[in-house]
Amino acid sequence: MSWKMTTETEALILSVDAYRENDGLVSALLPDRKIRFLARGIQKNSSKNRMVCQPYSKVSISINERPGKLPMLLYGQVISYAYRIMSDLEMQCVAAGMTECISHMETDPTVYHSLDHMWQAFQKEADNRYGYACLAMAKLLIKNGIAPYTDGCVRCQRTDHLDAFSVREGGFLCQADNRNPVNRRPKADLIKIHSLFHCRGKEEKLLELFHFTLSDWLEWAYWFEYYTQIHLNSVELLKKIQ
Numbered sequence: 001m002s003w004k005m006t007t008e009t010e011a012l013i014l015s016v017d018a019y020r021e022n023d024g025l026v027s028a029l030l031p032d033r034k035i036r037f038l039a040r041g042i043q044k045n046s047s048k049n050r051m052v053c054q055p056y057s058k059v060s061i062s063i064n065e066r067p068g069k070l071p072m073l074l075y076g077q078v079i080s081y082a083y084r085i086m087s088d089l090e091m092q093c094v095a096a097g098m099t100e101c102i103s104h105m106e107t108d109p110t111v112y113h114s115l116d117h118m119w120q121a122f123q124k125e126a127d128n129r130y131g132y133a134c135l136a137m138a139k140l141l142i143k144n145g146i147a148p149y150t151d152g153c154v155r156c157q158r159t160d161h162l163d164a165f166s167v168r169e170g171g172f173l174c175q176a177d178n179r180n181p182v183n184r185r186p187k188a189d190l191i192k193i194h195s196l197f198h199c200r201g202k203e204e205k206l207l208e209l210f211h212f213t214l215s216d217w218l219e220w221a222y223w224f225e226y227y228t229q230i231h232l233n234s235v236e237l238l239k240k241i242q
Contacts, residue, residue, distance in 0.1 A: 005065045006074065011035070012115055013057045014099045018043060026053050026073065028061075029102060031112045037063055037071040052076035056085050056095060056119055082123035089241060090214055091122045094133050097221055097234035101137065104230055105144045114139045114203075131212035135203055137220040138196050146227040150194040153177055162190055167226050214238075 011028040019025045022043045027036050041047045052059050052073070061076035085095045098115060118132040126132070141147040149171030152159040156177055164173040164183035172190060173183060192210045199206040221235045 007063045007065055007071075009061060009063070010079070011059050011061050012112065012119070013053060013055050013059060014102065015055055016042070016053050022047075024053055025070075027099075027103065029107060029112055029115060031109045034102070034107060035063070035071060037073050039073040049073055049076060051078055051081075054078075054081060054083075055099075056082040058116060058119070080120070080123070082119040084125060085119070085122050088122075088125075090238070091129070093234040093238045093241075094130070094214070094217055095119070095122065097217075097232050097238075098133065098136055098140075100230075100232050100234060101140055101221075101224055104228065105140055107140070108143050110139045110200075111136070111143055117203075128207050128211055130214050130217050131207045131210065133217045134196060134212045134220060135199075135206070137217065137224065141220065141224065142197065146224075147197050148172070148193070148223070150190075150197055163187075165190060165193060167223055214242075 009030050011030050014027045014029055016027070016039070017025045019038065022041050024039045024042045025036060026039050027034070039049055039053050042050045042053050044050070051057070052061065058079040059076050060079055062074040063071045064074055065071045085091050098118065102111065102115070114132070114136040118129070118136045121129040121132040138147065148165070152172065153162060153174040154166075154169050154171040156174060158174050161175045162172050163175050163185070164178035165171070165185045166173055166178070166180070166183045178184065195206055195210065218235065218238065221232055224230070225232055225235065
């Protein structure tokens, strides 16, 4: 007797690769995990599942999961599609960068929901859309234990006279422990960084108080590269077009 299980879930479609003649291999983020599944016939224009497998789509899907075999898409429905991402090179690079990061790391519901909110903000071309991108990156860094130390000085743990932020040192530095003037940051910058990593349940308030730019997201992309030693192709492209 063969065992099989049908899973019905929401998913964020991260990427799709051609597979065999008409099929595709789809990478998706579920609220509780990542998954890669086979989608038959989606390279055909007549396929009912073709739109369900578009990157930057939030979908409702039914998947057949069997031991030792690739999960297979049975059917699905599009909930929303952030198609405007593909018409703006900067947004496209950031969205692709988040996909790259997520493909290498552990995830959880906070990562899922923050990525969903980021795609929605990009689709609306919201003024603070890069704030949502920074939140998505922050949630991913927190989940994987590589978030910066922002509760005090990373060297001596004192909580006063903080005036620097160092990628190499791993977080905030006080005046006494900061050896490099380049690391010095305005107090407002340090408050913004601390708030980004301590806003659980208050994300909307954070975005009301602070404005984030593409440069802010790039800072955390560089942080990701430094602490994972994973090169992000999208960051390389952003360097060229900035």
